[in-house]
Amino acid sequence: MSAPKKVVLAYSGGLDTSIILKWLQTEYGCEVVTFTADLGQGEELEPARQKAELLGIKPENIYIEDIREEFVRDFVFPMFRANAQYEGLYLLGTSIARPLISKRLVEIAEETGADAVAHGATGKGNDQVRFELAAYALNPDIKVIAPWREWDLTSRTKLLEFAEQNQIPIAKDKRGEAPFSVDANLLHTSSEGKVLEDPADMAPDYVYQRTVHPEDAPNEPEFIEIGFEKGDPVSINGEAMSPATILTKLNEYGGKHGIGRLDLVEGRFVGMKSRGIYETPGGTILLEAHRGIESITMDRGAMHLKDQLMPQYAELIYNGFWYSPEREMLQAAIDKSQEHVTGTVKVKLYKGLASTVGRWSDHSLYSEAHVTFEEDAGAYDQTDAAGFIQLNALRLKLLAARDKRLK
Numbered sequence: 001m002s003a004p005k006k007v008v009l010a011y012s013g014g015l016d017t018s019i020i021l022k023w024l025q026t027e028y029g030c031e032v033v034t035f036t037a038d039l040g041q042g043e044e045l046e047p048a049r050q051k052a053e054l055l056g057i058k059p060e061n062i063y064i065e066d067i068r069e070e071f072v073r074d075f076v077f078p079m080f081r082a083n084a085q086y087e088g089l090y091l092l093g094t095s096i097a098r099p100l101i102s103k104r105l106v107e108i109a110e111e112t113g114a115d116a117v118a119h120g121a122t123g124k125g126n127d128q129v130r131f132e133l134a135a136y137a138l139n140p141d142i143k144v145i146a147p148w149r150e151w152d153l154t155s156r157t158k159l160l161e162f163a164e165q166n167q168i169p170i171a172k173d174k175r176g177e178a179p180f181s182v183d184a185n186l187l188h189t190s191s192e193g194k195v196l197e198d199p200a201d202m203a204p205d206y207v208y209q210r211t212v213h214p215e216d217a218p219n220e221p222e223f224i225e226i227g228f229e230k231g232d233p234v235s236i237n238g239e240a241m242s243p244a245t246i247l248t249k250l251n252e253y254g255g256k257h258g259i260g261r262l263d264l265v266e267g268r269f270v271g272m273k274s275r276g277i278y279e280t281p282g283g284t285i286l287l288e289a290h291r292g293i294e295s296i297t298m299d300r301g302a303m304h305l306k307d308q309l310m311p312q313y314a315e316l317i318y319n320g321f322w323y324s325p326e327r328e329m330l331q332a333a334i335d336k337s338q339e340h341v342t343g344t345v346k347v348k349l350y351k352g353l354a355s356t357v358g359r360w361s362d363h364s365l366y367s368e369a370h371v372t373f374e375e376d377a378g379a380y381d382q383t384d385a386a387g388f389i390q391l392n393a394l395r396l397k398l399l400a401a402r403d404k405r406l407k
Helices: 015-028 046-054 068-081 098-112 127-138 156-165 243-256 281-297 300-319 325-337 384-406
Strands: 006-010 031-038 062-066 116-118 143-145 181-184 189-192 222-229 232-236 261-267 273-279 343-350 353-360
Touching: 006 015, 006 098, 015 031, 015 156, 031 046, 031 098, 046 062, 062 098, 068 098, 068 232, 068 243, 068 281, 068 325, 098 116, 098 127, 127 143, 222 243, 222 281, 232 243, 232 281, 243 281, 243 343, 281 343, 281 353, 300 325
Parallel strands: 006 031, 006 116, 031 062, 116 143
Antiparallel strands: 181 189, 189 273, 222 232, 222 343, 261 273, 343 353
């Protein structure tokens, strides 16, 4: 690959990406543009601007953007229409953020005339795959630089030495061994590494940052009502809110009640298994509520087919194929299934659990007249079931008769 002339760097302002910034300047002698995304990670982003300026980045080459609404509206909500869970448990909080970051990297590259983008993902993880597959899908001619796969800064000591040699500010706590690595956005917090690397050891309480311990949550349950339109939440307790505001509010409810903790050993796309501690308080409530409203508004056949598609859909997102034709095909089917997923769900929040306790909708398929144990006024003729059973039993009878004959 020829040396890039201008690079757009996904920049957090932390030590690692600051080292990457300086490394790009010294290794390639190129101009660097920084992009820092506010995805609801809960950190002040102005220090990232100040640090970029300190490292010689021109003010016009520093991009800091609040993309929380786009993140939730165009990425999180479409994913939740599918009830997506990787390996049946993980709500894909890190995975779903990467295609949006890559999208903005590529767009900013086009706006600034940059010929490359760069990220700080390591060569062992999934994020390198997600960033790069998305970037190439959006611009097949873009160059992608992954410093962790190129440089010889292979230890924390070497990183700190490089930082000191290049006058890169080092936070005091960075001089010791960090206890674990954290990635956060509005959907979740992910913690990995160090004290979490042995899956036999219980995670220390201090790892959890968004949720109280369920045992310490309020002793009284709390009830909330979530309104849906075509599969997406639009209100809480009757108050209409924007997508990011809804998720923020659900995070507050979930954090207060200790909801959304997950200790998972997962199969990474690159082949190894890793252990992560995930906190997805609002997303866990949303998943429960969404399944609740689907239960009365979706036809059985469509619902069961969607559940069969979900693992493949979730795996595509986990593996970095958000911009693939197969994900878009599945999305079209999922979105079609949500046409009547409109109504309200009442959810009970109590000591780590979110439970649907009520649901109602003008689009409901539930018929009390048909299922009642009381007189049904002729809504259902129970004698019809006899023929239904006989027809479905026919092939089983024929199989049993053959087996009996051959014994």
